[in-house]
Amino acid sequence: MASQVSNTESSHRCSLTELSKSNVFTSKLPPDPGFETPQASHKARRERLYPRTVKGAAFTFVRPETTEDPELLGVSPRALKDLGLKAGEENTALFKAVVAGNEFFWDEENGGVYPWAQCYGGWQFGSWAGQLGDGRAISLFESTNPSTNIRYEVQLKGAGRTPYSRFADGKAVLRSSIREYIVSEALNALGIPTTRALSLSLLPRARVLRERIEPGAIVCRFAESWLRFGTFDLPHSRGDRDMIRKLATYVAEDAFKGWEFLPGAVSLGQDQLDDSVEEPPRGLPRDLTQEHQGVEENRFARLYREIARRNARTVAAWQAYGFMNGVLNTDNTSIYGLSLDYGPFAFMDNFDPQYTPNHDDHMLRYSYKNQPSVIWWNLVRLGECLGELIGAGPQVDDETFVKQGVTEDAAPALIKRAETIIERTGDEYKTVFLNHYKHLMSRRLGLQTQKESDFQELFSELLDTLEALELDFNHFFRRLSSVPLAGLETEAGRKEVAPRFFHAEGHGGIGYSEDSARERIAKWLDKWRQRILEDWGSDAYADVKRQRSMRDVNPNFIPRGWILDEVIERVERRGDREILGRVMNMALNPFNEEWGLNKDEEERFCGDVPKFQRAMMCSCSS
Numbered sequence: 001m002a003s004q005v006s007n008t009e010s011s012h013r014c015s016l017t018e019l020s021k022s023n024v025f026t027s028k029l030p031p032d033p034g035f036e037t038p039q040a041s042h043k044a045r046r047e048r049l050y051p052r053t054v055k056g057a058a059f060t061f062v063r064p065e066t067t068e069d070p071e072l073l074g075v076s077p078r079a080l081k082d083l084g085l086k087a088g089e090e091n092t093a094l095f096k097a098v099v100a101g102n103e104f105f106w107d108e109e110n111g112g113v114y115p116w117a118q119c120y121g122g123w124q125f126g127s128w129a130g131q132l133g134d135g136r137a138i139s140l141f142e143s144t145n146p147s148t149n150i151r152y153e154v155q156l157k158g159a160g161r162t163p164y165s166r167f168a169d170g171k172a173v174l175r176s177s178i179r180e181y182i183v184s185e186a187l188n189a190l191g192i193p194t195t196r197a198l199s200l201s202l203l204p205r206a207r208v209l210r211e212r213i214e215p216g217a218i219v220c221r222f223a224e225s226w227l228r229f230g231t232f233d234l235p236h237s238r239g240d241r242d243m244i245r246k247l248a249t250y251v252a253e254d255a256f257k258g259w260e261f262l263p264g265a266v267s268l269g270q271d272q273l274d275d276s277v278e279e280p281p282r283g284l285p286r287d288l289t290q291e292h293q294g295v296e297e298n299r300f301a302r303l304y305r306e307i308a309r310r311n312a313r314t315v316a317a318w319q320a321y322g323f324m325n326g327v328l329n330t331d332n333t334s335i336y337g338l339s340l341d342y343g344p345f346a347f348m349d350n351f352d353p354q355y356t357p358n359h360d361d362h363m364l365r366y367s368y369k370n371q372p373s374v375i376w377w378n379l380v381r382l383g384e385c386l387g388e389l390i391g392a393g394p395q396v397d398d399e400t401f402v403k404q405g406v407t408e409d410a411a412p413a414l415i416k417r418a419e420t421i422i423e424r425t426g427d428e429y430k431t432v433f434l435n436h437y438k439h440l441m442s443r444r445l446g447l448q449t450q451k452e453s454d455f456q457e458l459f460s461e462l463l464d465t466l467e468a469l470e471l472d473f474n475h476f477f478r479r480l481s482s483v484p485l486a487g488l489e490t491e492a493g494r495k496e497v498a499p500r501f502f503h504a505e506g507h508g509g510i511g512y513s514e515d516s517a518r519e520r521i522a523k524w525l526d527k528w529r530q531r532i533l534e535d536w537g538s539d540a541y542a543d544v545k546r547q548r549s550m551r552d553v554n555p556n557f558i559p560r561g562w563i564l565d566e567v568i569e570r571v572e573r574r575g576d577r578e579i580l581g582r583v584m585n586m587a588l589n590p591f592n593e594e595w596g597l598n599k600d601e602e603e604r605f606c607g608d609v610p611k612f613q614r615a616m617m618c619s620c621s622s
């Protein structure tokens with residue numbers, strides 16, 4: 001049976017030429033009026049497509065700049081498969097040319113799909129930044145994988161200037177491209193919604209000026225949708241009502257596959273508000289459900305809720321796995337609920353809720369503990385963009401409203417309704433976030449059921465302990481996954497196990513002696529042990545199963561800052577090409593005990609973080 005499945009799957013995998021290609025985005029949404037057709041853009045000198053203000057458009061047709069002597073440094077085999085491309089396709093000349101921006105699937109005689117850059121704006125660090133857009137990303141085509149029916153938009157990052165490049169060069173440096181290439185695939189392997197990375201190409205001739213001159217690179221990346229909250233912010237700032245309606249309709253019908261797949265408006269019982277299928281149903285508090293029934297919700301309100309719910313789940317996963325994006329501006333927040341645009345991201349080393357990986361984030365706006373509230377702040381901005389559509393209720397399709405907007409008389413009621421829906425969506429966001437966070441944390445701790453008291457006694461107490469003793473967040477879960485319950489029966493046994501969670505040099509807690517540090521962990525282990533016994537019983541075989549299930553959700557490998565720095569150093573300065581493939585393999589299979597390629601290196605990368613490389617920070621320059 002298993003082999004039949006994989007045969008069917010492999011028979012669907014094809015060459016890049018055979019791969020289905022569509023342009024739904026550019027055919028349904030308005031193009032830049034300066035270059036309305038692919039022909040108009042193609043005829044223009046490349047420089048004419050350089051930065052300017054673009055109005056009334058969702059995108060501009062623009063081709064990648066050609067690159068000299070690109071070298072394909074790596075391909076994600078998982079990405080190849082998910083797109084439906086056959087293994088080995090990466091060795092063809094066409095593949096190498098396409099992912100480096102030297103070929104695309106359009107010509108004047110036969111047409112095809114012409115590349116484009118998206119137009120959007122954004123709120124950056126709490127201030128309105130105006131028009132931004134794909135300043136160095138160019139989408140090549142969309143493709144639907146016939147085995148999964150998932151449609152992806154494939155794009156190149158670092159492919160040259162577009163009308164949205166502002167003062168910058170349209171290029172990406174190798175350093176940040178390596179980081180994005182690996183983390184995209186790592187998050188996906190951890191089950192965290194993310195944009196993906198197919199390949200990494202080095203542009204040895206492109207000398208890119210940042211703080212120093214650096215080699216350039218292109219990541220070929222793909223996502224179900226590249227739309228951002230900022231995509232709505234820009235037309236909202238310009239009063240372009242028509243564009244907002246078009247974009248919202250596109251999101252519902254094309255990104256989310258139809259209005260009927262959005263949360264239901266009528267019966268807001270448990271099935272709509274329940275977090276995800278794998279979890280036991282959990283409804284909202286009764287008063288909230290009743291409130292829902294009092295306000296008429298139209299399809300745009302349901303769309304807004306869907307976007308909020310998706311983002312709630314994604315942030316919950318970031319919090320549960322200690323991931324930080326580092327720059328959660330609205331232009332980096334995905335309508336589809338994907339982790340997006342990797343700049344100064346990081347995984348948590350020692351647990352510290354104040355930590356931000358962004359060197360320039362002095363206010364800690366994008367720190368670990370602020371991520372859930374900052375995404376909600378972004379969702380309120382999105383609610384303002386959609387406010388008119390949400391607030392119009394059943395009148396949303398009335399001809400006069402569509403053409404002229406709300407009348408003065410009707411405005412107060414519209415505003416009130418929009419505010420109520422946004423506020424209520426805030427409650428829903430919190431509920432979905434908490435449910436998913438608890439679900440993931442319970443799983444990480446090996447629990448099969450959830451108890452009201454777990455949050456305080458297990459989750460919070462664990463995080464406080466890790467913070468107080470300066471212990472590594474992700475290592476704790478992985479190491480706990482191999483602790484047999486049998487060794488935790490006595491206080492002495494628990495204190496014996498406790499130093500497993502210490503760093504090589506011990507714990508770092510201020511005011512703690514070796515003994516009091518052990519005691520604090522032992523106390524937590526006792527509570528945890530009792531919960532595991534409740535869920536799994538005391539059978540030794542069940543405990544082996546419990547350990548295995550924990551290792552399946554607690555990664556042994558995560559691409560931490562210090563590892564990525566070493567990879568960058570080895571690729572860029574020492575011409576090492578093999579390291580990238582090995583680290584990608586680890587990122588794609590993060591729960592493995594070993595990978596069988598380089599034992600010492602694997603142990604080092606999964607082991608203690610070198611003391612002076614913990615909680616590293618990155619600048620935004622990339």
Ligand code: AMP
Nearest residue numbers: 132133134135136165168169170171341
């Ligand atoms: P980011 O901070 O990377 O999310 O980028 C914010 C905005 O700046 C986006 O519109 C990017 O497309 C644009 N941008 C960043 N770096 C460059 C670059 N080197 N060339 C052109 N545009 C860029």
Ligand code: MG
Nearest residue numbers: 331332340341
């Ligand atoms: Mg961005």
